[in-house]
Amino acid sequence: MQKFILSKKNHIALISAILIAIGFTSALGFKNEFVAVLALAIASLLGVAPIAIQAYQALKVKVVSIDVLVTIAVAGAFLIKNYEESAIVTFLFLFGAFLEQRILNKTRSAIKELTEMAPESALKQMPGGEFVEVEVGEVEVGDILLVKTGAKIPVDGTVIAGEGSVNEASITGESLPVAKEKGSHVYAGTILDNGTLQIVADRVGEDTTFGKIMELIEEAQDSKSRAERFIDRFAKYYTPAVLALGIIVWLLSRDLELAITILVLGCPGALVIGIPVSNVAGIGNGARHGVLLKGSEVIDDFNKLDTMVFDKTGTMTAGNPSVAEKEYYGDNIEEALAYLASIERESDHPLAKAVLEEIGEVPYLPVENTEVVKGAGIVATVNGHRIAVGNVALMVREGVRLGERAKADITHFENNGNSLVLTSVDGELKILMGVRDQIRPGVKEDLRRLKRLGVKNLVMLSGDNQGTVDRVGRELGLTEAHGNMLPEDKANYIKKLIEEESQIVAFVGDGVNDSPSLARANIGIAMGGGTDVAIETSDVVLMNSDFSRLPHALGLAKTTARNMKQNIFIAVGVVLILLSGLLFGDWVNMSIGMLVHEASILVVILNGMRLLRFKLR
Numbered sequence: 001m002q003k004f005i006l007s008k009k010n011h012i013a014l015i016s017a018i019l020i021a022i023g024f025t026s027a028l029g030f031k032n033e034f035v036a037v038l039a040l041a042i043a044s045l046l047g048v049a050p051i052a053i054q055a056y057q058a059l060k061v062k063v064v065s066i067d068v069l070v071t072i073a074v075a076g077a078f079l080i081k082n083y084e085e086s087a088i089v090t091f092l093f094l095f096g097a098f099l100e101q102r103i104l105n106k107t108r109s110a111i112k113e114l115t116e117m118a119p120e121s122a123l124k125q126m127p128g129g130e131f132v133e134v135e136v137g138e139v140e141v142g143d144i145l146l147v148k149t150g151a152k153i154p155v156d157g158t159v160i161a162g163e164g165s166v167n168e169a170s171i172t173g174e175s176l177p178v179a180k181e182k183g184s185h186v187y188a189g190t191i192l193d194n195g196t197l198q199i200v201a202d203r204v205g206e207d208t209t210f211g212k213i214m215e216l217i218e219e220a221q222d223s224k225s226r227a228e229r230f231i232d233r234f235a236k237y238y239t240p241a242v243l244a245l246g247i248i249v250w251l252l253s254r255d256l257e258l259a260i261t262i263l264v265l266g267c268p269g270a271l272v273i274g275i276p277v278s279n280v281a282g283i284g285n286g287a288r289h290g291v292l293l294k295g296s297e298v299i300d301d302f303n304k305l306d307t308m309v310f311d312k313t314g315t316m317t318a319g320n321p322s323v324a325e326k327e328y329y330g331d332n333i334e335e336a337l338a339y340l341a342s343i344e345r346e347s348d349h350p351l352a353k354a355v356l357e358e359i360g361e362v363p364y365l366p367v368e369n370t371e372v373v374k375g376a377g378i379v380a381t382v383n384g385h386r387i388a389v390g391n392v393a394l395m396v397r398e399g400v401r402l403g404e405r406a407k408a409d410i411t412h413f414e415n416n417g418n419s420l421v422l423t424s425v426d427g428e429l430k431i432l433m434g435v436r437d438q439i440r441p442g443v444k445e446d447l448r449r450l451k452r453l454g455v456k457n458l459v460m461l462s463g464d465n466q467g468t469v470d471r472v473g474r475e476l477g478l479t480e481a482h483g484n485m486l487p488e489d490k491a492n493y494i495k496k497l498i499e500e501e502s503q504i505v506a507f508v509g510d511g512v513n514d515s516p517s518l519a520r521a522n523i524g525i526a527m528g529g530g531t532d533v534a535i536e537t538s539d540v541v542l543m544n545s546d547f548s549r550l551p552h553a554l555g556l557a558k559t560t561a562r563n564m565k566q567n568i569f570i571a572v573g574v575v576l577i578l579l580s581g582l583l584f585g586d587w588v589n590m591s592i593g594m595l596v597h598e599a600s601i602l603v604v605i606l607n608g609m610r611l612l613r614f615k616l617r
Contacts, residue, residue: 188211
């Protein structure tokens with residue numbers, strides 16, 4: 001019976017409205033007091049039923065909820081035969097709950113739109129070569145899939161045949177189509193606007209980028225900020241306090257109507273709902289614009305940010321370096337280049353690809369006894385020779401003699417902003433390459449926007465030489481730029497800022513070596529095109545490694561935090577105004593109190609919904 005009544009709350013609100021209309025029409029139009037009283041009494045009893053059930057369910061778990069206050073207030077009004085007040089209060093409470101649900105559903109629709117983008121089926125190549133439609137859950141890594149115009153791409157994969165344009169808005173928030181061809185990467189949940197593609201599945205199900213986005217959003221919605229936890233604790237004690245105040249007022253004044261009016265006025269509905277609405281709307285806006293905020297706690301910290309620290313390669317720069325300068329020393333350079341290429345082809349370092357592109361086609365040789373020297377380079381045996389590939393520190397460690405010409409070249413390369421790749425064969429320097437990365441387009445303006453948003457310090461940390469780091473720092477107008485830093489040096493630098501200088505620090509990075517710094521910072525921000533470890537460790541993810549999303553993320557966090565404060569101010573202000581009107585005026589009664597109470601809830605919800613339309617100016 002309880003379930004049935006609660007499921008018909010909206011119908012009960014409608015019937016109550018009709019009965020209230022009949023009651024007032026009978027009293028004012030036809031002067032029929034009997035019909036008026038009967039209609040309003042039935043409306044009161046009918047309307048209070050679902051509210052009383054919710055109050056009973058709350059009391060069963062030892063919670064004095066808003067429903068308890070309203071139930072007692074309506075029962076008191078009914079007992080003193082104030083049927084107009086009791087009927088109007090129950091109707092306003094039910095109608096307000098209906099409007100709240102409708103508006104909250106609209107707020108959540110931004111996130112629901114994303115869930116509806118999840119692909120359900122795929123055209124999978126069978127052993128005979130034909131493509132058959134199967135459920136997306138049946139696709140495994142390595143399967144070959146066919147995607148036709150207008151279809152959703154079912155997995156993260158690599159294009160092996162065909163060309164087309166893909167709408168990647170569900171991943172990056174950018175609606176402009178992206179051209180795809182053989183070798184291009186595609187993401188689950190994106191839509192092929194035109195063309196036909198054959199792809200090989202690299203990631204399926206929950207492991208896809210889209211699957212991780214949905215998981216992160218669900219976690220974010222479930223999390224609670226410090227402000228929300230405080231409000232929950234506050235409401236837990238505040239609501240019983242209002243009930244106790246009502247009882248004290250009744251005992252002292254013997255005015256039951258005054259006591260039950262205080263119960264209605266003291267309802268903390270707007271206070272309880274205001275902050276969660278702001279958080280859900282803020283997280284929803286971020287999801288639609290390629291920014292994943294992992295929970296309300298992140299918004300709190302992000303809003304108070306003092307310092308933003310950046311990794312260089314792949315974050316400030318495009319991460320696609322090329323060899324800008326090179327010098328060779330001694331004889332047998334062709335052999336040395338073959339040794340260098342053989343080692344670099346086994347490395348995943350960003351500089352390795354640039355070196356291989358510069359060397360071109362050479363015969364690769366077996367590499368043995370590989371030793372990775374953290375922050376310095378690689379030492380290995382190739383064709384019986386000891387080969388060292390890395391920076392100057394590695395050459396010193398290996399006892400490689402650097403002549404005057406080599407030292408002058410190194411200084412020259414560093415002054416030109418190059419990262420150095422030195423290669424020695426059996427302790428003799430053979431190759432010096434200067435690799436230079438390009439600064440991401442638009443980064444300079446994005447950093448200016450971050451400063452305008454209140455970030456006091458912009459700092460860059462890099463494992464590159466100080467000359468390269470200084471050049472980039474000067475060009476971008478950074479507060480500080482530090483080179484020659486190992487992963488633990490970066491993490492320790494961030495620890496110092498937080499613990500010794502009491503700063504709120506965000507770290508922006510994309511690689512495995514960035515994970516300690518991402519975890520150490522107050523807010524870890526990962527570029528979405530980076531490694532899984534970096535994304536998992538971070539608090540904020542910028543999808544598709546789009547640096548321009550960073551100012552939007554910070555602006556959104558600040559606006560969301562401001563929106564929360566506005567909602568708290570509205571909720572508390574309304575209660576104070578109503579109580580003042582009751583104590584020092586004669587314009588407040590139960591009906592007006594409930595009307596203003598429900599209106600304040602709608603106001604804070606609508607105020608929170610403004611965040612869905614937020615765009616950084």
